[in-house]
Amino acid sequence: MYILKMYSFITFVLVLCICVSKSSQVNILQEAANLGATDFVKIIMETGMQKILAGTGPFTLFVPTNEAVSKLPKLYITLKELVQYHVIMGEVLSNQLKNEELIPTLLNPNGTALDIRFNLYKGNKLLTAEGSSVIVPDKTADNGVVHVVDRVLYPVPLTNLPVLIAMLKSTSTMMSALSVVDLVDFLLGGPFTLFAPTNDAFLKLPPDEFNKLLANHTALTAVLKYHILNTTVWSVGMMNNEALPTILYPRWLGVTEYNGKIFINNGLITDRDLAVSNGVVHLIDHVLLPNPF
Ligand SMILES: *[C@@H]1O[C@H](CO)[C@@H](O)[C@H](O)[C@H]1NC(C)=O
Ligand SMILES: *[C@@H]1O[C@H](CO)[C@@H](O)[C@H](O)[C@H]1NC(C)=O
Ligand SMILES: *[C@@H]1O[C@H](CO)[C@@H](O)[C@H](O)[C@H]1NC(C)=O
Secondary structure (H helix, E strand, O other), rough: HHHHHHHHHHHHHHHHHHHHHHHHOOHHHHHHEEEEEEOHHHHHHHOHHHHOOOOOOEEEEEEOOHHHHHHOOOOOHHHHHHHOEEEOOOOOOHHHHOEEEEEEEEOOOHHHEEEEEEEEOOOOOEEEOOOOEEEEEEEEEOOEEEEEEEEOOOOOOOHHHHHHHHOOHHHHHHHHHHHHHOOOHHOOOEEEEEEOOOOOHHHHHHHHHHHHHHHHHHHHHHHHHEEEEEEOOHHHHHHOOEEEOOOOOOOOOEEEOOOOOEEEEEEEEEEEEEEEEEEEEEEEEEOOOOOOO
């Protein structure tokens, strides 16, 4: 009798262990919360997206830290769209990703899914997702994988590069300059990084300089090409004292980081990491002139 009780007790314990170990499996939302990304999980709940993300999946979920969520700027998309942009259908682990790889998200405005662009920097030690550093990769859960990022994936790449330059009020001079020398169609390719001088930056040129450039398309083309890289370089991928090769071969731009600011030659980046479908745009406060000009 005692032995029998003992056996049934052991059986009970075994069953309990199996149950506990099964219920200790977590879905990606619980995993995200366990990783401390509670504010983004709250946003997911608010949008109703937890109904999908607690499902079978598998999903790949990018979760910004609470600090990153606190820095979220004014949104031009809904919170639900923001969450959708942080989810990829299927399980994507960090070691499967190549530099400049594009993977579609659940954000699908007007029938075309928006991609996340992945980049590798610093000898492949830094992985970025649309310019946000992946700081805790590959936390697997029972319906997918979670990657913690240190910045919300925002803005999302709603347009291609020329459309963004045409849309921004502060880059209308740059848009005109690109049009004058027929560089607009070229900028539909990519991937590209464009350092786009603002209208104010063009006003800082000596008065006759800009007119001279407008009158000499060879010179203007060279100056504009000096603002373009044929790779995607997000701000976190830039290193102090680094030289970036431009498509005005063989001219390079110098990066200087100082007090959290980033300068490209003498141009301060005033607005960084504007995501476009074929790369990234950074606004700068000076027109960059290649030597000899
Ligand atoms: C979808 O299309 C509408 C109508 O053309 C447009 O106003 C809206 O900006 C588009 N949305 C996105 C995210 O491209
Ligand atoms: C136009 O600019 C190019 C490149 O700077 C220069 O070699 C050429 O002499 C200029 N042409 C005129 C007409 O000024
Ligand atoms: C980028 O431009 C450089 C310099 O013009 C060139 O050597 C390189 O092959 C280009 N890379 C790609 C991917 O087009």
